[in-house]
Amino acid sequence: MPRRSAAQVEMSRHATLDAAVQVASVVGLDGVTIGSLAEELGMSKSGLVGRFGSKQELQLATLERAANVFREVVYDRAAGAPEGLARLNAICDAWIAYLARPPFPGGCFMTTVSVEFDARDGPIADAVRTFMRRWLRALEHQARLAVDAGELQSDPADVAFTLNALAVGANCDFQLHRDERSLRRARAAMAAVLAAPSAHDRMS
Amino acid sequence: MPRRSAAQVEMSRHATLDAAVQVASVVGLDGVTIGSLAEELGMSKSGLVGRFGSKQELQLATLERAANVFREVVYDRAAGAPEGLARLNAICDAWIAYLARPPFPGGCFMTTVSVEFDARDGPIADAVRTFMRRWLRALEHQARLAVDAGELQSDPADVAFTLNALAVGANCDFQLHRDERSLRRARAAMAAVLAAPSAHDRMS
Numbered sequence: 001m002p003r004r005s006a007a008q009v010e011m012s013r014h015a016t017l018d019a020a021v022q023v024a025s026v027v028g029l030d031g032v033t034i035g036s037l038a039e040e041l042g043m044s045k046s047g048l049v050g051r052f053g054s055k056q057e058l059q060l061a062t063l064e065r066a067a068n069v070f071r072e073v074v075y076d077r078a079a080g081a082p083e084g085l086a087r088l089n090a091i092c093d094a095w096i097a098y099l100a101r102p103p104f105p106g107g108c109f110m111t112t113v114s115v116e117f118d119a120r121d122g123p124i125a126d127a128v129r130t131f132m133r134r135w136l137r138a139l140e141h142q143a144r145l146a147v148d149a150g151e152l153q154s155d156p157a158d159v160a161f162t163l164n165a166l167a168v169g170a171n172c173d174f175q176l177h178r179d180e181r182s183l184r185r186a187r188a189a190m191a192a193v194l195a196a197p198s199a200h201d202r203m204s
Numbered sequence: 205m206p207r208r209s210a211a212q213v214e215m216s217r218h219a220t221l222d223a224a225v226q227v228a229s230v231v232g233l234d235g236v237t238i239g240s241l242a243e244e245l246g247m248s249k250s251g252l253v254g255r256f257g258s259k260q261e262l263q264l265a266t267l268e269r270a271a272n273v274f275r276e277v278v279y280d281r282a283a284g285a286p287e288g289l290a291r292l293n294a295i296c297d298a299w300i301a302y303l304a305r306p307p308f309p310g311g312c313f314m315t316t317v318s319v320e321f322d323a324r325d326g327p328i329a330d331a332v333r334t335f336m337r338r339w340l341r342a343l344e345h346q347a348r349l350a351v352d353a354g355e356l357q358s359d360p361a362d363v364a365f366t367l368n369a370l371a372v373g374a375n376c377d378f379q380l381h382r383d384e385r386s387l388r389r390a391r392a393a394m395a396a397v398l399a400a401p402s403a404h405d406r407m408s
Contacts, residue, residue, distance in 0.1 A: 025323075026323045028232075028320075105323060106322070106323045107322065107323070111319060111376065112319055114376050114379075114380050115315060115316055115319040115320075115376060115379075116232075116319075117380075118310070118311065118376065118379035118380045119229075119230045119309060119310045119311070119379065128380065129380055129381065132377075132380060132381075133381075157385075157389075158389050158392065158393075161377065161385075161386065161389040161390075161393075162370070162389065162390075162393045164373060164377065165369065165370050165372075165373025165374050165376075165377060165389075165390060165393070166366070166369050166370065166373060167373070168369075168372060168373035168376050168377075169368060169369025169370060169371070169372035169373040170369050172315065172318050172319060172322065172369075172372050173336075173365065173368065173369060173372075175318075175319075175322035175323065176318050176322045176332065176333055176336060177333065177336075177337075181361075181365075182365065185361075185362050185365045185366065185369075186365075186366075186369060188362065189362075189365075189366045189369070189397075192396075193393075
């Protein structure tokens with residue numbers, strides 16, 4: 001076998017993880033094993049072990065890949081909007097678009113693995129918790145900037161929690177019934193959270 | 205073996221399904237198999253097959269049992285409140301209490317199985333969809349009564365969707381981080397949905 005360049009190895013690693021993310025979004029991260037993925041990709045198990053080490057390392061790398069996709073498609077896409085309220089609205093737009101046409105067949109990967117691992121301990125559950133905390137903190141940071149700018153009068157952590165809960169709930173509803181109204185309703189509810197000082201006072 | 209009364213058989217069926225619900229709330233409904241449950245209960249596989257027929261019938265009966273528990277603990281507990289806005293608020297109180305101390309170790313059973321089956325077809329996915337539709341319709345019905353009574357000015361289906369999304373999102377967040385603030389924030393956001401004509405106008 002000819003030796004491959006570092007770029008080729010990296011591309012192949014990405015392609016493998018993309019396949020793993022696709023599988024995990026439907027059957028859960030526990031469905032991603034060296035054996036199942038080797039079969040899916042027509043690779044040898046030993047090749048995959050060489051690339052990722054263990055099942056757990058493969059699952060952690062899969063999670064990281066999905067988190068990167070989420071960041072690119074939701075957070076980075078909104079990065080052109082001014083920080084604060086405009087950024088939060090741009091994030092919500094990108095988030096709803098992500099839920100409408102998720103890059104993974106099973107819908108929001110993070111919701112799937114949250115539900116899968118929330119009752120467990122261990123490195124994967126910890127990684128899911130860390131990702132979710134980071135995401136909530138990013139939302140809270142923008143909400144705080146909006147409050148500081150006088151654009152919003154709610155508690156920033158309440159805003160972050162509520163936007164995330166609406167997205168998670170909308171994802172579950174939309175994945176189950178495939179009714180676009182779920183996403184329109186979620187976006188309208190997000191807008192209510194971000195719109196009115198009076199509404200926020202009631203919520204905080 | 206002495207013959208058992210119909211009441212004993214029914215009690216034993218309930219106990220078996222309660223055990224199945226406990227297992228499913230953590231590992232998902234796919235983790236409930238004749239074999240795994242027989243081991244959990246120290247029963248013979250043939251005894252379980254005799255009671256439930258197939259894995260699928262066992263899973264459907266488990267889902268039905270969990271749905272009944274949810275109805276008792278959330279819907280029936282609020283049944284003393286007058287219909288309309290007061291009933292919706294009583295439902296939200298009971299719902300948040302259910303999420304805080306769920307009767308199942310893995311948190312809201314219906315959220316877990318929704319996420320597990322949302323990308324699939326078949327009788328179990330259909331049963332999950334039917335249960336969720338019924339629940340949303342029950343919420344929508346109370347919201348419509350509240351609108352008819354002039355207690356609420358929002359679209360009843362929007363209210364039902366948003367309350368459910370907040371509960372699902374709060375369950376995921378609370379199960380992951382075990383932070384009671386998740387539930388307080390969700391209840392406050394539910395209150396905002398149910399409180400103000402001005403907030404609802406913005407949402408619908």
